Amino acid sequence: MSTINPSGWRPTTPSQGGESAEGTFTGNRALMLEEALIFEIGSADTTGVDFGEAPAGKSRLAGMERSKAIGLPGLSEPETVRHYTRLSRQNYAIDLGLFPLGSCTMKHNPRLNERMARLPGFADIHPLQPVDTVQGALEAIDQLAHWLITLTGMQAVAMSPKAGAHGELCGVLAIRAALDAKGETARRIMLVPESAHGTNPATAAFAGFAVEDIPATPEGRVDVAALKARLGPDIAGVMITNPNTCGLFEPDLKDISDAVHAAGGYVYCDGANFNAIVGRVRPGDLGVDAMHINLHKTFSTPHGGGGPGSGPVVLSAALAPYAPLPFVEKTADGYRLVEEENAEEHHAGTFGRMTAFHGQMGMFTRALTYILSHGADGLRQVAEDSVLNANYVLRSMEDVLDAPFAKSGPCMHEAIFSDKGLAEGFSTLDIAKGLIDESYHPMTVYFPLVVHGAMLVEPTETESKAALDQFIGAFRSVAARARNGEPALKSAPHFAPRRRLDETLAARKPVLAYKDAAPAEAAE
Numbered sequence: 001m002s003t004i005n006p007s008g009w010r011p012t013t014p015s016q017g018g019e020s021a022e023g024t025f026t027g028n029r030a031l032m033l034e035e036a037l038i039f040e041i042g043s044a045d046t047t048g049v050d051f052g053e054a055p056a057g058k059s060r061l062a063g064m065e066r067s068k069a070i071g072l073p074g075l076s077e078p079e080t081v082r083h084y085t086r087l088s089r090q091n092y093a094i095d096l097g098l099f100p101l102g103s104c105t106m107k108h109n110p111r112l113n114e115r116m117a118r119l120p121g122f123a124d125i126h127p128l129q130p131v132d133t134v135q136g137a138l139e140a141i142d143q144l145a146h147w148l149i150t151l152t153g154m155q156a157v158a159m160s161p162k163a164g165a166h167g168e169l170c171g172v173l174a175i176r177a178a179l180d181a182k183g184e185t186a187r188r189i190m191l192v193p194e195s196a197h198g199t200n201p202a203t204a205a206f207a208g209f210a211v212e213d214i215p216a217t218p219e220g221r222v223d224v225a226a227l228k229a230r231l232g233p234d235i236a237g238v239m240i241t242n243p244n245t246c247g248l249f250e251p252d253l254k255d256i257s258d259a260v261h262a263a264g265g266y267v268y269c270d271g272a273n274f275n276a277i278v279g280r281v282r283p284g285d286l287g288v289d290a291m292h293i294n295l296h297k298t299f300s301t302p303h304g305g306g307g308p309g310s311g312p313v314v315l316s317a318a319l320a321p322y323a324p325l326p327f328v329e330k331t332a333d334g335y336r337l338v339e340e341e342n343a344e345e346h347h348a349g350t351f352g353r354m355t356a357f358h359g360q361m362g363m364f365t366r367a368l369t370y371i372l373s374h375g376a377d378g379l380r381q382v383a384e385d386s387v388l389n390a391n392y393v394l395r396s397m398e399d400v401l402d403a404p405f406a407k408s409g410p411c412m413h414e415a416i417f418s419d420k421g422l423a424e425g426f427s428t429l430d431i432a433k434g435l436i437d438e439s440y441h442p443m444t445v446y447f448p449l450v451v452h453g454a455m456l457v458e459p460t461e462t463e464s465k466a467a468l469d470q471f472i473g474a475f476r477s478v479a480a481r482a483r484n485g486e487p488a489l490k491s492a493p494h495f496a497p498r499r500r501l502d503e504t505l506a507a508r509k510p511v512l513a514y515k516d517a518a519p520a521e522a523a524e
Helices: 077-089 111-117 135-152 164-181 199-206 224-230 253-262 361-397 428-437 465-484 487-491 503-508
Strands: 156-158 189-193 210-214 235-241 266-270 290-292 313-315 327-331 334-338 415-417 455-457
Touching: 111 361, 135 156, 135 313, 135 327, 135 334, 135 361, 164 199, 164 235, 164 266, 164 290, 164 313, 189 199, 189 224, 199 210, 199 235, 210 224, 224 253, 235 253, 253 266, 361 415, 361 465, 428 455, 428 465, 428 487, 465 487
Parallel strands: 189 210, 189 235, 235 266, 266 290
Antiparallel strands: 156 313, 290 313, 327 334, 415 455
């Protein structure tokens, strides 16, 4: 009999990357549906739509014509819809449950924001429309810019950067432009503390600076003495994250800023964690010269696969003249876009453009809606609840997991744990995989690097105590199993569509193109 049934369906086998569920013909587990690759479902020899023969015509591809068939599988509409719907069921999402990913705030996106972003005049405009036809959109950008400046205590804001790292680049390029304008081209070293975000040194290097590390104290904060000792005529500035990547507030930031300014440098603050201090602390009051704001983190716009990022950069009076173009300006006749340098008018010191157009309109609309719907008291509560929730997780877990900075005082928006105290042979990865069986996306693991076997948890302000209690219960259970050396945890997850993969091999030798397996031979 044939190993492939007449309908063309192939049962999943370990060689195809999956594992059939014991006792089921399909490999499905009730509503947990097994799904093959789209190439295994369809055939390149068929199509779900009937097309007539294409008329012959002269090629305009100048010798770049395809030499063989494209090889895409042909599926009918229901097959296609079912395939991608089944795949979507295997993906974790904030609409399914708590997302404890500590390195990146993942919280509920209010549906009000989505509705406002879809209003005519916001959703269907084009960046090349005449300015007089988009006055409402420009006013919305201007209002958001106003509130970002107000909340941070800064002088100006560049709205066009598309995400956090892009915002970092914007701030660092403004620092470089300011130094060049003063003729201080010898300042080409950027100091980056160990507790800063990992993109900071990469951004500084990309902008042409050499990077030097500043160590952290045993309490997880910047070693201020070491930083001050390194200041000199070759230092362009410091890139500091506050609250830092260990989930701790840097109480000496004003002292650091004063020292860097006295030495002729500038202070860049990574504002990815602004949601922990919004409405409570103004970075401008701490001497910050530039700071990007991840709108998706603080003001709850869709994140990652849910939508594009947006990283506006607020600037101090010292750096405002060097901000990028374009920007919105309010005039007596309405709003206009300033898109070119004009020595006779203003902004002749700009370092240029960051993007082709003006930023992410949909993200601006969502963030402005979030700010206006919360108000000043609501935004303060955002920070307070995010800090409260993180400390609740920290204190609920510190008796079963090592919390290296628990004695440093309260954490901010995220709690950090290490793998110290786990049974021999067990690691942070085992806890992360065990949480998948509990229906949670794992927390950030092995970051920041200053903590061995780090587990970084951010519950965010949008989770209820009931949701936190359920997560904490699952987290404690898996942590206890790792401390006790339970063998089954080494092969978790057991209930996911796929079991534990060799992630190191996948990263080093990724298979990026599908190759059809050799056709199975009929067996007697």
